[in-house]
Amino acid sequence: MKQEKSREILRLAVLLALLRHGVSETDRDFRMCGTWEHGWGSRNLWFDVKKGCETVSVAANASTLSISGSIMGSCENSSSIPLDSAQGNTTHFCVFFDPLLDLLQVEVRGQNHTLCRPAGLQESCCTGLSRIDNKSASEKYGIWNGSIRGDLMNMDRHKIYMFRGENNSCKADLCSEAGEKPEQVDSIEKAVMRSGKMGKTDLPCAQGSVMELKKGSHGLDVTFPPTKREHPKPTPLVHLPPSLVSSGKRSAKVVLTYFSEPTLFQKRGGEERRKERVLKEVVGISVENEVISGLPEPVRITFHHDTVSKNETTQCVSWDTRKDPEVEWRKEGCETIRKFPSETECRCDHLTYFAILVQLKPRVKVPHLVALTYISAVCCAVSVFSCIILIFALTRAQRRSGQDQSSPIHRSLAVALLLLTLLFLLTGVLASLENHSLCIAMGALLHYALLCSFTWMAIEVFNAFWLIYRVLKPLPKHYALNLMGFGLPAGLVILFGSTCDVYGLREIESSDETTIPHKMCWIKNTTSGSLFHYGTNISFLACLVCAGVAMLCLVLRKVQNRTEWKQNRVAFLSLWGLSCLFGSTWGLAFLDFGALSVAVLFLCSILNSLQGFFLMLRFCILEMMRRKSAVADGSSSASTRQHMLQEQEKS
Known part of the structure; x- marks a missing residue:
């Protein structure tokens, strides 16, 4: 009973460690955990991973926990890592694989080992790893209580677990999943931030940019490259104020996401769509691991758009996925500056998703x-x-x-x-x-x-x-x-x-x-x-x-x-x-x-x-x-x- 309780504590520690290192779980992520029963001598972690989308095996014997196979998008790595000696002959471990980021990690007794670091968002990747074969251990060493994402596969001791994946377009899938539910839109922003890549990242449905804003600067002016080579039009201009850097920090990591089409942000319901519509561009802004609101100097976003009709008006709006799971554009916290008929500036004191909402002008109707x-x-x-x-x-x-x-x-x-x-x-x-x-x-x-x-x-x-x-x-x-x-x-x-x-x-x-x-x-x-x-x-x-x-x-x-x-x-x-x-x-x-x-x-x-x-x-x-x-x-x-x-x- 005491041993089972220790295992649960170890599993919770592993999960917290993964989250602490910036790892999130989605439908594409693979997490296989188990209890490695080994000998009393020295131990090591051996791995040999290659590009491709075939099979990957997780095996264990008296001294070695090994991961090998062809499932990576761009990483090829082979090495052996000595593990810390510890009392006892059992060790809890987890293997984590994020195909979108091409990230492979192994957690052994609370210590994280990164076998392949994030290499940016992958165009194609190996997803949906499923078990195809496993061999029972003929000796007393092997893997007990093997599980996938917390679901127990079996309680017997096995020498090796094998998994096979499918080659998919990860970036396109990310956009598709974000379009299924409005609250999943911010998964794009989080993926861009987790990629660890500074600068621009292209997706089928958005452009992402990660940049560092240093304390004491005058802010940053950011523009997005045009999405179409033919007949390009000006993209939004974003000014990031220096107040985004919190007190006590030297810099802040800011991620900007530009959506050239508002497909993911449309309101549900035909009646609402007839009353108001979102202009094509949507801009998302966030700071890593922070919720920003009440800025003394506002964020400025200048949208360039087609001239609206005479009976319509433009209004700066924002949508916070934390407050409104469904798309709900709100005017609070944003000031609308209509500079020209085809240019509107939004000045907002918080960070979230911003857009221009076109509404029918409220006309005063005279009775009789x-x-x-x-x-x-x-x-x-x-x-x-x-x-x-x-x-x-x-x-x-x-x-x-x-x-x-x-x-x-x-x-x-x-x-x-x-x-x-x-x-x-x-x-x-x-x-x-x-x-x-x-x-x-x-x-x-x-x-x-x-x-x-x-x-x-x-x-x-x-x-x-x-x-x-x-x-x-x-x-x-x-x-x-x-x-x-x-x-x-x-x-x-x-x-x-x-x-x-x-x-x-x-x-x-x-x-x-x-x-x-x-x-x-x-x-x-x-x-x-x-x-x-x-x-x-x-x-x-x-x-x-x-x-x-x-x-x-x-x-x-x-x-x-x-x-x-x-x-x-x-x-x-x-x-x-x-x-x-x-x-x-x-x-x-x-x-x-x-x-x-x-x-x-x-x-x-x-x-x-x-x-x-x-x-x-x-x-x-x-x-x-x-x-x-x-x-x-x-x-x-x-x-x-x-x-x-x-x-x-x-x-």
């Missing part, structure tokens, strides 16, 4: 788009006619009142709103013509009209502040205001329109069942277009709304205690006209979220499309009140009311 389109068109048509009437009315009022400094500003705002609503009505019609140059020009004009409207609303806020607080200095001349109101937006549109590709066709999809998107000529839905939109429109609008709301509060505070204001039934409408004048209604666009999203969309669409109508209505009501006040010119109440109306008109 058809209804909103019709409502906006009708309201804009009303505003077009209202702005025309208001422009004529303000021109006439200015001629009558003389030097009224507010009328030219009101008229300029009406002109800007007229241009904006008119172009908005035409943009859908021109977009349907699918004329690229015409759509660019239309998008630039529509953006110019919007910026002009915002600018003149800002000037209205400034003018109201000037009048309410009775600043003694006169306002700038009207031509200076025109230069600001119409010239500044023109400069912005010309500058960015000529240097950046931001204007063009824009499609807005509906969340309803309709499949036809609404087309308009506007700022394009690209990265540069989005930055331009937020930098000019959203930032300007946010400042305008804040200033407009503040000015509304100041105006209300100025007039709310007057008796005439409290009795005036149109005070609310006048205040609403001021809110349109100051652009405050555009602030509804910032409330488009949550349960009120649909209501806010309709309200924002209606109110902002009718801004010209509200301004005209306000002017007409104030003009009617002015005339009524003129009839009762003698009464003090009429005089006071006229004073209030004049203040409203000025503001």
Whole structure:
């Protein structure tokens, strides 16, 4: 019983020793173990191995344990190794053979003897060694308890065990086995590392490179040779940061694996494949005997790829076989830098397999788009006619009142709103013509009209502040205001329109069942277009709304205690006209979220499309009140009311 327990301990020690020396067990590996019963004198290990794929024999007698045969891929070696003398007449041993690496080792009493060292990954090798013959020992010396990979062959004493193999393409088999199960993909990376060969190793499904990164260096830049001689394209560029070398070590052994085809990394399931796909190249990076994560300086991988379609986007992803046995591409830990339409850089703080995932762009779909389109068109048509009437009315009022400094500003705002609503009505019609140059020009004009409207609303806020607080200095001349109101937006549109590709066709999809998107000529839905939109429109609008709301509060505070204001039934409408004048209604666009999203969309669409109508209505009501006040010119109440109306008109 004690002897059996000692044998089990020896077997465990042998297995740990093999693993410690970088040996792993796969279906191709051969491991034959047994107990050698020998004499009490000196002992030796004799071997004679050659290239080929025939037979190999493991034999033992009183003084010699011998291994001989033709099973090696490139190694030919013959010698005798003296063994350490030990008490007892039994010794546990194991013979290990890895045909992929052309590695042959013998473990005798816990001591490892390498008969053939790794010579790189073999193209063809002798695999599947199976027992073909064995001879029983006629004397008391031989091999007891012979086993293969832990499976006991027999318990009797035998003089010799013989095995025969089959010649196979080991590199191709390695790729095939990795393709059967996703979690076996890293067996390629491990095999390249175990080969002990520095530099490049070619496989049918991948390229492997082993290199040494020394401490104190500035990192390494690595490129992979092109896989095709005809029409070669740039392969990924990898930058290995110096932080891959752990503290306390002088260097790190890094293995990079390049897969030119993503066959081994495809997701299972047809629905997922339709939603996203991996671009052709996959790069695996690992450090020998270490798990690297949380790097202070990221690994940089630059992928060169074909230009993706307009409705798709690229995303850097990684897959860790330790966390996800099935292929599961994750975005965590990687930053995507889209340098060019055909070049994407991935910056990742960990080591594993990296690739570029192509996904459909997440499009924001507008609910009730058809209804909103019709409502906006009708309201804009009303505003077009209202702005025309208001422009004529303000021109006439200015001629009558003389030097009224507010009328030219009101008229300029009406002109800007007229241009904006008119172009908005035409943009859908021109977009349907699918004329690229015409759509660019239309998008630039529509953006110019919007910026002009915002600018003149800002000037209205400034003018109201000037009048309410009775600043003694006169306002700038009207031509200076025109230069600001119409010239500044023109400069912005010309500058960015000529240097950046931001204007063009824009499609807005509906969340309803309709499949036809609404087309308009506007700022394009690209990265540069989005930055331009937020930098000019959203930032300007946010400042305008804040200033407009503040000015509304100041105006209300100025007039709310007057008796005439409290009795005036149109005070609310006048205040609403001021809110349109100051652009405050555009602030509804910032409330488009949550349960009120649909209501806010309709309200924002209606109110902002009718801004010209509200301004005209306000002017007409104030003009009617002015005339009524003129009839009762003698009464003090009429005089006071006229004073209030004049203040409203000025503001």
